[in-house]
Amino acid sequence: DTAVSQTPKYLVTQMGNDKSIKCEQNLGHDTMYWYKQDSKKFLKIMFSYNNKELIINETVPNRFSPKSPDKAHLNLHINSLELGDSAVYFCASSQARYTEAFFGQGTRLTVV
Amino acid sequence: GDSVTQMEGPVTLSEEAFLTINCTYTATGYPSLFWYVQYPGEGLQLLLKATKADDKGSNKGFEATYRKETTSFHLEKGSVQVSDSAVYFCALSGAGANNLFFGTGTRLTVIP
Numbered sequence: 001d002t003a004v005s006q007t008p009k010y011l012v013t014q015m016g017n018d019k020s021i022k023c024e025q026n027l028g029h030d031t032m033y034w035y036k037q038d039s040k041k042f043l044k045i046m047f048s049y050n051n052k053e054l055i056i057n058e059t060v061p062n063r064f065s066p067k068s069p070d071k072a073h074l075n076l077h078i079n080s081l082e083l084g085d086s087a088v089y090f091c092a093s094s095q096a097r098y099t100e101a102f103f104g105q106g107t108r109l110t111v112v
Numbered sequence: 113g114d115s116v117t118q119m120e121g122p123v124t125l126s127e128e129a130f131l132t133i134n135c136t137y138t139a140t141g142y143p144s145l146f147w148y149v150q151y152p153g154e155g156l157q158l159l160l161k162a163t164k165a166d167d168k169g170s171n172k173g174f175e176a177t178y179r180k181e182t183t184s185f186h187l188e189k190g191s192v193q194v195s196d197s198a199v200y201f202c203a204l205s206g207a208g209a210n211n212l213f214f215g216t217g218t219r220l221t222v223i224p
Contacts, residue, residue, distance in 0.1 A: 090155055098206070
């Protein structure tokens with residue numbers, strides 16, 4: 001009965017590979033997000049979707065492409081992975097864009 | 113633009129000590145304010161929130177009061193436990209915002 005679940009929890013891959021992270025929420029929320037947390041724990045918004053529509057696309061390389069097949073899912077696809085992409089990626093959801101967000105457990109991506 | 117300035121850590125306290133983690137914000141209008149906690153290896157969990165001036169959020173012995181006059185939302189706990197060791201994030205959501213803005217996080221370590 002996990003509210004926001006993302007898979008995988010750990011992802012180790014080589015430079016240049018393409019990988020995807022999946023996220024699903026069962027809270028009935030309209031808005032979903034991807035955040036990136038660096039090694040110093042700093043959290044940066046990457047994307048925000050509201051009712052499957054892209055709302056925010058921060059200065060993220062276009063190698064990162066989110067896809068929302070429906071309101072409950074927001075997946076993140078990353079092409080041509082680079083060492084600097086190593087981080088923890090969090091999916092989150094909220095009822096509205098200005099209310100509290102509920103976070104998944106995170107995906108620790110390590111690019112070698 | 114909207115921003116959050118959070119007390120730098122790390123903070124190390126003995127069990128049963130009093131905790132204060134300072135948080136100040138910059139925002140137009142009347143934002144909602146939040147404290148999140150991240151335990152090792154986990155995602156962020158909402159600890160408490162306040163949505164208007166003078167509101168006090170509280171949970172698990174933690175408290176924070178929304179002070180508009182000082183644009184602050186300091187986190188306090190009267191007696192910390194070893195299990196409170198975690199990273200604490202202050203966050204805000206401004207009127208019309210599309211996402212939460214997070215502070216840099218404060219790592220708290222409580223020693224027996």
